[in-house]
Amino acid sequence: MQFDLQHTDAKSRARAGTITTDHGQIQTPIFMPVGTAGTVKAVHQRELKEDIKAQIILGNTYHLYMRPGLDIIEQAGGLHKFNGWDKPILTDSGGYQVYSLADNRKIVEEGVHFQSHKDGSRHFFTPESIMDIQRTIGADIIMAFDECTPYPCEYDYAEKSMHMTNRWLDRCINRFDETEGKYGYSQTLFPIVQGSVYKDLRTQSAEYIASKEREGNAIGGLSVGEPAEDMYEMTDHVCGILPTDKPRYLMGVGTPANILECIALGVDMFDCVMPTRNARNGMLFTTQGIINIRNEKWKDDFTPIDPELGGYASTFYTKGYLRHLITSNEILGAQIASIQNLTFYLWLVGEARKQILNDNFASWKETMVKKVSQRL
């Protein structure tokens, strides 16, 4: 993997760059649609490519390990071959789902014991097994196995956890560096900064992660319930420590406003279930602001969903029709809203990139944060 930093905004730390993987290039800043179980929910692969213009998607190691299982993915020739997405893929480490979904989890130095939330089966994840699993899934970018601390989190717990995450990182790196990709293309490993909302822990963690000199770095443990100000403060602080010549990935963030603010702080990569999950509940992100399409006011609005955004779903279907579909629990409603929201997220980071290249990001961001946050 290669990262070329092309430009940094004149009045912020916002950056424009290009990541090159064996499955193609990614223009940063970028948003990565979440394809939990090998599918971005309610969206066809060609829609991801042609309508949404996604450049990289995410897969969840926990879900893929449970279903369809590693044997199937390996027989298919890796996740790209299995789901037909031939552009870059990033997988998380599965840790977040173990902590948020699984039953009877027990974290020990060696790894994490847990039971499947689906069938109660018992499993044990270790830094080494998670590297092997992600080798088999075959994502271009894979994540270190960490503990994502909840919010709020006691200082002592956060400190101990962060040190364990660091020890686990060493084990991840050892295993990763002594193994190879299975399908003829290269993979890269991103370590993850932890430390909850404690600045000194974040400093220690970021310095440790930076010292490993991997090809990219991630910031975890944020967007887990803390105030946005804390998230911004920690992100700002960590971005000041992580090397500038490598991409920075802020995990699980966030609203359109969160993304714009964190681009300004020097983040290059984002992922979040919000655009797809909220779409299925009828919350639309548009170039004009946020729409709750279930609201009665849209029932006889026969204007296109988001004409300024462009594209099939946003210009062909009307707000009134989409409201009918969503309130009637019709699958097509989830399909249309998911395309709308993801197209908007990709548009937003693409516009941010243009503004960065024009040294106009900071002032554009101020206007845009207000616009995309307003409720219509």
Added chain:
Amino acid sequence: MQFDLQHTDAKSRARAGTITTDHGQIQTPIFMPVGTAGTVKAVHQRELKEDIKAQIILGNTYHLYMRPGLDIIEQAGGLHKFNGWDKPILTDSGGYQVYSLADNRKIVEEGVHFQSHKDGSRHFFTPESIMDIQRTIGADIIMAFDECTPYPCEYDYAEKSMHMTNRWLDRCINRFDETEGKYGYSQTLFPIVQGSVYKDLRTQSAEYIASKEREGNAIGGLSVGEPAEDMYEMTDHVCGILPTDKPRYLMGVGTPANILECIALGVDMFDCVMPTRNARNGMLFTTQGIINIRNEKWKDDFTPIDPELGGYASTFYTKGYLRHLITSNEILGAQIASIQNLTFYLWLVGEARKQILNDNFASWKETMVKKVSQRL
């Protein structure tokens, strides 16, 4: 509406024709995907047109009347404008849903009292109100308000019901002929033959319906649980009475084999929820036969779903991937399987048409019925 009968097969009663409406032409024999509440479930409008190659879709009057409601459809400018489908639409009369879905229904000479299955609200449908409702929905082809008798059905009940359906037909025709389409294009009314599985009742009904000389005729009250032999016998009998120069629509039929057999008997139009409903449950109709994609045997089959059928969904996605999606209850599974099944149904009637035009339908049908009915 105009119907041009182009050719009748040399060795069966199978016919190839063209129906012309103000929203375009339909090549018969044709299958009409069911778009219950203004959406063919899990399928985008452009997929219906470009991938599935649907020429006409169905709308359900009962569902559309309940949601979004007539005021919204009228404000949108009719169903075509509301859902963006600009090719022909046919609406049923709502009667079938009143009998199968609604609560506390009471049939009287004047019409049917019932309560909504969704919110318990009370409603009263009459032949006149159903004409007005379908005028407002704005389908190109609308159906008479009938009673669809269940199976089994006592002879006395079937006889009385058939006579009431005939009286209701007169009221439908009176109301229809004294009103006009609301949106600047013409609509046409199809009467419906009833009579359960009693040949003499079917004779009376078909003769009565034929005497009305409408632009097309429908056969109802079949595919409601009776043996396939009874369905074929009644269809054969009724097709012998209905005029040859008008399209014949067999309502709610059926499996691929049912459709081929009834084309041979002289039916021109079909609709059924089977391809979409069964798709969502993992049952695939393919050019090679029927697949239960939930079956373990498909989990590591990484061949395309139906390469011979062609098209995006059938050639891009593999059986193993689709099995994973369906068993994981992923929306994309319903999307892919729905496109596969509808594309297959439209391909099947298109192939039938070619064979009819080549005077080769009867023998092709014998081979094809076996092929499309076999379980893979």
